[in-house]
Amino acid sequence: MASFDVVNYSLRPSKAIQRQLVFDGIQKLKAQLELDNAVYVGFGSIWFTDFILAHKMLRINDMYSIEANDVGYKRAQFNSPFATVRVKHGLSSIVLSELYADESISNRPWVIWLDYDYEFNEALKDDIRSAIENAPPCSIILVTFNGHEMKYGAAGDRPGRLRDLFGSSVPQELTKAECKDARMQETLANFTLDYMQSTANDLARPGGFLRAFRIIYRDNSPMVTVGGILPTRGAVTTARQVIDAVDWPCRPPAPVIAPLLTVREAGALQSKLPSGIPLTRAEVQALGFDLEEEKLEAFTNYYRYYPAFAQIIT
Amino acid sequence: MTIEKVTAHAYPTKAFFVRMITRDISLEDCVLDLIDNSIDSAWSREGSHPMMLTDNTNLSGYKISIEASSERFVIRDNCGGMSLDTAADHAFSFGRNATADQEHYSIGVYGIGMKRAVFKLGANIKVRSTFKETNGNRLAFAVPIDVNQWLENNDPPWDFDIIEDDRLEEDGVEISVTELSASSESSLSSPAFLQNLRRTIARDYSLHLQRGLKISLNGEWISGWAIELRQSDEYQPMRELYEDEVNGDAVSIEIIGGMAAPPPEDIEPDESNEGDRRFGWYVVCNGRIVLAADKSSITGWGTDDWPQWHYQYAGFIGIILFTAANAAALPLTTTKRSVDTSSEVFRRARPKMRQVSKEWIAYTNQRKQALQEAKQKESEAVAVPIASVAARKSVNLPTFQTRTSEKMANIGYSVSAQRLRKLAQEFGNINMTYRDVGLKSFDYAYDDLVGVE
Numbered sequence: 001m002a003s004f005d006v007v008n009y010s011l012r013p014s015k016a017i018q019r020q021l022v023f024d025g026i027q028k029l030k031a032q033l034e035l036d037n038a039v040y041v042g043f044g045s046i047w048f049t050d051f052i053l054a055h056k057m058l059r060i061n062d063m064y065s066i067e068a069n070d071v072g073y074k075r076a077q078f079n080s081p082f083a084t085v086r087v088k089h090g091l092s093s094i095v096l097s098e099l100y101a102d103e104s105i106s107n108r109p110w111v112i113w114l115d116y117d118y119e120f121n122e123a124l125k126d127d128i129r130s131a132i133e134n135a136p137p138c139s140i141i142l143v144t145f146n147g148h149e150m151k152y153g154a155a156g157d158r159p160g161r162l163r164d165l166f167g168s169s170v171p172q173e174l175t176k177a178e179c180k181d182a183r184m185q186e187t188l189a190n191f192t193l194d195y196m197q198s199t200a201n202d203l204a205r206p207g208g209f210l211r212a213f214r215i216i217y218r219d220n221s222p223m224v225t226v227g228g229i230l231p232t233r234g235a236v237t238t239a240r241q242v243i244d245a246v247d248w249p250c251r252p253p254a255p256v257i258a259p260l261l262t263v264r265e266a267g268a269l270q271s272k273l274p275s276g277i278p279l280t281r282a283e284v285q286a287l288g289f290d291l292e293e294e295k296l297e298a299f300t301n302y303y304r305y306y307p308a309f310a311q312i313i314t
Numbered sequence: 315m316t317i318e319k320v321t322a323h324a325y326p327t328k329a330f331f332v333r334m335i336t337r338d339i340s341l342e343d344c345v346l347d348l349i350d351n352s353i354d355s356a357w358s359r360e361g362s363h364p365m366m367l368t369d370n371t372n373l374s375g376y377k378i379s380i381e382a383s384s385e386r387f388v389i390r391d392n393c394g395g396m397s398l399d400t401a402a403d404h405a406f407s408f409g410r411n412a413t414a415d416q417e418h419y420s421i422g423v424y425g426i427g428m429k430r431a432v433f434k435l436g437a438n439i440k441v442r443s444t445f446k447e448t449n450g451n452r453l454a455f456a457v458p459i460d461v462n463q464w465l466e467n468n469d470p471p472w473d474f475d476i477i478e479d480d481r482l483e484e485d486g487v488e489i490s491v492t493e494l495s496a497s498s499e500s501s502l503s504s505p506a507f508l509q510n511l512r513r514t515i516a517r518d519y520s521l522h523l524q525r526g527l528k529i530s531l532n533g534e535w536i537s538g539w540a541i542e543l544r545q546s547d548e549y550q551p552m553r554e555l556y557e558d559e560v561n562g563d564a565v566s567i568e569i570i571g572g573m574a575a576p577p578p579e580d581i582e583p584d585e586s587n588e589g590d591r592r593f594g595w596y597v598v599c600n601g602r603i604v605l606a607a608d609k610s611s612i613t614g615w616g617t618d619d620w621p622q623w624h625y626q627y628a629g630f631i632g633i634i635l636f637t638a639a640n641a642a643a644l645p646l647t648t649t650k651r652s653v654d655t656s657s658e659v660f661r662r663a664r665p666k667m668r669q670v671s672k673e674w675i676a677y678t679n680q681r682k683q684a685l686q687e688a689k690q691k692e693s694e695a696v697a698v699p700i701a702s703v704a705a706r707k708s709v710n711l712p713t714f715q716t717r718t719s720e721k722m723a724n725i726g727y728s729v730s731a732q733r734l735r736k737l738a739q740e741f742g743n744i745n746m747t748y749r750d751v752g753l754k755s756f757d758y759a760y761d762d763l764v765g766v767e
Contacts, residue, residue, distance in 0.1 A: 097669075101707050126619065134665070167618040167619070202661060204658035204662050
């Protein structure tokens, strides 16, 4: 079943925060990588949320959305938000290779976000590899996948499965513990970044690969978003300055788990922010309700990105 | 306390050069090194331009003849000869001078080939050259080397004497070696060695031989190997040309790949089938084939995300040509018998090589679904020389089944025929094909264990 039939994309607050963090980061890189003329390539599904941000925040015009599902393709065409979005019908591996060969976009930087809803697998790995091998200089590549441990086999089988998937970049002594619970997503994020890095290095890409994105977030399943920059040799230093700065938003130290709040609760909390000192539970209680410390902290960290949902009766 | 010695000797010995540089190279590669030198001379006489596939330089005026026996080895060419200056300043020094002009689209790069070859061959060496001076005079000289005598004294300078000599019939170089080493003597008198040498020359210099160059071994002319790919409406090889750069040196890269012959009839290799030897990847550096029909990890097979070569893939030929004015920018090893896999130009080319290899692999898998139809179509494709293949970003191969929108996996396994029939009966039809029993069992198990996701 296609994912857009399972999840209403718009109702995932952690996903929304993650997306905002990513676009915030890309915006900071815009000047360094000369992304003014960039091309956006992604899986817009029928919602196109990332495409809307790419156009509105980054001012990217030329955008390509890949859709393999037959009905999904029709619906995507119907829902396409801007005149410059082109929906491509087919498997990502095939559509991507067509795009690499398209001379009208092959010498402009790309922002590629391969936002899968399933787990890291061989086909996904092939797409990452081909993107790193073929993306034009100054491109940004991001990949999102499901990091739930059970998607990678029973506990004892997981190290073997990861070794199969990631090949030589996996250390020989990978333990079961590293493939369990929250560590599993950390492990997957690290291995995927290692894989991207070694692919770029094996290829001797002139500017190499700069690790820039590493976000774990959870609405239902824990998801992993990782990625980096494929700069020209000349852009390496300035790009590195941006991603090594303290305000670089795309490597949050802890998973993004947004608390589910009503619009009223979120508004009340927001009225207390920003604040020099962290909000306390007592302050929340003073507002007239209550919230656990970790949820309060998550909201404080990401309130600027916290989405508001409301039902519209039509 | 003071120490008595304040420097440590680091000066090499002659014996080091003679023994070490000859150790890691085969006799066959030594002979090829000498041929390379002759070809470099001819190429420079023709104006030292890039040796692209489309280039039509006529080399039919040039001859290289090799005599090899248990007594002596002689290679003689009419490729213009080595000048006295070259002999005095470069040709006999160990390693190339950093200031030497290298913009010649040559194959030689390290300044080691001739010395290594002659030292490997034997102990009594004579290099003769006849060349035209700029004023048109024909001048001849020789450099005789008695290796054992030369080794006796390590004191610098290390020189070889240049003596006057009779002119050769045509301007060129003649290198003769006697007092062959025991290993050279046994190889050069082995019919199998000579036969293999002949085959290697035919293959590795095929691009030169096709341009008319003549090479003979013990009086017999060697004819070049024509590399051809099959072409029809449905089978179109890929051909792409692009430019890269290494430390400021430009390198042109051309990749061509596709079907050279239909894949084999049988799935298992046949001992008597020699055909497999032709297939795989060819790497060409400034016209010289340095790696032929490769099926190893050097050209990617069996590395991450690229399967091992399998007999099923026979029929595929890919050629990648690197051309550079400065041979140091080419992905060559010193033996010129392989590729320097750490070379950046080579690493950047690998994904393109993998792409065409993978498409061929996918083709050989899916043609099994419609073998008769595939064979029919394959037989309609005609062989064309690689130089006349049209530019195309990717290879075109027919498909025999509707393309699915998902990545597919093939399953193959054996079970006892009796058990299969029993299961077929349980599925409701004892005559069900093996394939259908397999599919049905998969669906049954999937439904039971996985269910609707």
